[in-house]
Amino acid sequence: MSGSVVRRIMREMKELQTSPPEGIRVQSNDQDILDVTGIIEGPEGTPYQGGYFRVKFKFTDEFPAAPPKCWFATKIFHPNVGPTGEICVNTLKKDWKPTYGIGHILVTVKCLLIYPNPESALDEEAGKLLLEEYQAYCDRAKLITSVHATPRVKPVEFDTPSASEAEEAKAKDAPTPSTSSSQASTSKTTPKTSAPSTPAPVATVTSPTIPPSMSENAGLSIPTITRKSVSPAPPSLKSSVVKEVGNGKERHPSPSPLGTADSNVGGGKPGMGVGLGIASTTTLGGAPGTKAVKRSATGSAPTGAEKRKKALKRL
Secondary structure, eight states, X not given: OOHHHHHHHHXXXXXXXXXXXXXEEEEEOSSOXXXXXXXXXXXXXXXXXXXXEEEEEEOOTTTTTSOOEEEESSOOOOTTBOTTOBBOOGGGTTTOOTTOOHHHHHHHHHHHHHSOOGGGOSSHHHHHHHHHOHHHHHXXXXXXXXXXXXXXXXXXXXXXXXXXXXXXXXHHHSOOHHHHHHHHHHHSOOXXXXXXOOOOOOEEEOOOOOOGGGGGXXXXXXXXXXXXXXXXXXXXXXXXXXXXXXXXXXXXOOSSOOHHHHHHTTTTOOOSBTTTTBOOTTTSSSOSSOOOOOOOOTTSSOOHHHHHHHHHHHO
């Protein structure tokens, strides 16, 4: 046997032992590397379910150009398996390719257990029962399997999970995206938002509106007083400060009306701004020598001398 063939067989055996196909295992001999045995688990739903069937290999110098010789070492009732265990399958004959190996042969034989081919039967009795009395064929195959292929303990080679079983185990252990996202969302804390403070209401106290007749005087201005308080402004703040136009002096008039003094100013005509202590329009008309409103009424009543003069005139 050439060294290249030996290295190939060793490589295939290592791959099948580390990552075996589903329902297929291999067994090697430490004393003879060319002594290879395949173990096939009976497929579910077939008469061979529950059994473990051993397939022996014999490699020649022509391998891999020619297929190896294979046979069942375990007794089985199957149309394509002869009395001595030889296997009738096209993969081991005309359909063989140098790229095929041990694993491909075992997978093909497992498929043969699921789909028997009675047209190329090596066991004529099994082929006839399969075509004519399928139930009788199944009962006979189950009986042979239970007697010769069903061990008390499962072979130790099947303790190693197959490639598909290992992938399923990894998929179960791996966290799902929804679980990881939910854990990430629970770890985040929601920031607390403080309620905005409500500003205190501001009460605005404004002075009375200036009549249109008084708006002609450009020098007169009445300030606006603003209180930042909820309570109303006291009555004392309702009066405004009036400035004289001529001399620019400030004057704080009394809140009480001065009807008598206002009537004497300007030839007996009442002033326009009596309640607020504002000079009348006749006085504030812009004439020279403008005077402020007089608050006292001292010249309103006639004196004693004037009474005597009037009495003498009447005589």
